Amino acid sequence: MTEERKHTISLLVDNESGVLSRVAGLFSGRGFNIESLCVAETLDPALSRITLVTRGNERIIEQINKQLNKLINIRKVIDLTETEFVEREMALIKVRAKEEHRAEILRIVDIFRCKIVDVSPAYYTVEATGSDEKIAAILNLLKQIGIKEIARTGAIALAREAKK
């Protein structure tokens, strides 16, 4: 039995109602887990892309890929983990911005190339994008200052094109 690994799977699916629940139902019905999931239309309005992150050993991931392929509305299943790919997540983080912490927040924002997208007397809202490790690092630092609330996306990902 191989070790559990995180896999990012990209699906091209028919842009129809019910497709997402077919995917979600497959995962819940067969006891596979979904760590995150993102859906949006592609350039072709008939198709959507679902990016989902899951975890499992080789046998489970093989089943997940095959079962996804079997769903009628799924056009293409790409397990990006087997290739070179870029992956991003985004988080909006509302931090307590007391007078004495503002400089510190700005420094963190600068280091991680984030943006401040909303400012009020008591709070700054920080927009961060990057890998899940990067987001985790930012959260870790800002937590010490005081986070009021956060909203995060799941991962979105695309395969890298050949360099030559």
Place this chain on the structure above:
Amino acid sequence: MEVLKEEGVDTIFGYPGGVIIDINDELDKTDIRYILVRHEQAAVHAADGYARASGKVGVCLVTSGPGATNTVTGIASAYMDSIPVVVFTGQVPTSLIGNDAFQEVDIVGITRPCTKHNYLVKDPEKLAETVREAFYLARSGRPGPVLVDLPKDVSQSKISFEMPPPPKMNSYSPHTEPHKQQLERAIKLILKAKKPVIFAGGGVILSGAYKELTKFAKKLNIPVTASLMGLGGFPGTDRLWLGMIGMHGTYRANMSTGACDLLVGIGVRFDDRVTGKIDTFAQNAKIIHIDIDPTSIQKNVPITIPIVSDCKIALKKLNKLIEKVDLKEPLKSRPNWLKQIEEWKSTTPLAYEQKDVIKPQFVVEKLYELTKGKAIITTEVGQNQMWAAQYYHFDQPNHFITSGGLGCMGFGFPAAIGAQLACPNKTVIDIAGDGSIQMNIQELIVAVANKLPVKVAILNNRYLGMVRQWQELFYGKRYAATDIEAAPDFVKVAEAYGAVGLRATRPEEVEETIKKALATPKTVFMDFVVEREESVYPMVPAGKAITEMLLA
């Protein structure tokens, strides 16, 4: 309607309701035969039986809400056994969908996990195309049930009609042709094997690979076992036949699977009722696995050579490949292997002792004898199903019709009605339990009204016998909730419906009762009052290796 005819539909099982009056009205003007069942679950089982006996797609038409939810069990059974059925459900008008309208349920949502695919048709222009797709999906690749939900306004709309072309779908193309290299690798393994076993499943039946499998096994002199779903895929009277494998498999089938050095799985999915404790299953063997559904492969057991293909096509090609091979050397060790199997067979055969109370196995053996093994047998679920599988030796495919994957009580009788409609000239017998038959007994009137000479042989043990057997063996004989002594008089029930009722209470009456039933061109219930506490053996306790059988 035009599409239905184009798809070759000649029979529809259904039950009416408010939102499908229009469809029934139109249907009535065609020459498609409409069978009015008495419960929608039975409509799907009947369509399932019809499909299995005829090789065609079974079709149902029911109303929205409760009509639709009543089909779910039937759909789930067809799904587990990969049977091509198309179910049309009525739906409230599109303008009301989502409003908790009268008799509205989200049947597409409910059946998503137990259909191969399903549709809600919102646009009348898409209707014809969708129906064609539904039939195509149901019968192609790994077959299965497809549901089409039809809102009332969609089925009422009048549009100009043009027959859509056969469907081409971007996202669906079943893989039917085997990989040549894999076949060659498989042949190499097969020629090297000293103790091979073939394990056939429902895929052999569904793909019509009976002849190819028989040729393959005989040419290579390899013994064959089968899952419950695979019975009839290889002649049950052949010397190479091992009997069924699994929880109630024969001693020799289970032992030879444990001892073999190569297992060739064809159209199987290595279900837990077959494998027993999974890490001990065929533990000395390399495994070749042929199946049309890639998800079946590597799902439960590790496979040495996977071959994704239609079973019939793969076997045809394998037969071709071995034509040129000199088999003298590779088959040299076979007599030893077959001798070992013969020994298992003679020391531990399937057996029972007929004393003064009728043994259920005896009834099945007599049915086999008196029908010369030629009847179409459907079963209910429980001990009756296992005895049917063990003691009726199926020589032909599509003659054993049972709810294998779902194990659904109440399946056998409506399925027998469907099979009889598909094969009017065959003897069709439902081997039933006294519990199961009560789950769709209302269909008696359907058999009678349509003058169907379906026979039902009730192995009446006044128990939910299979559960009682588990209680006897593993729950200290505490028979909680399984005594069903309080039962109707099945002879009178049959008579009340206008059918014929017969009863046998003593062993010497069995033959006479069966003969009389077979000679009666009407629906007949045979009530065999059998030994109450008879159990099915061999039995592999849950969680044990299949070689660890209880024998009595």
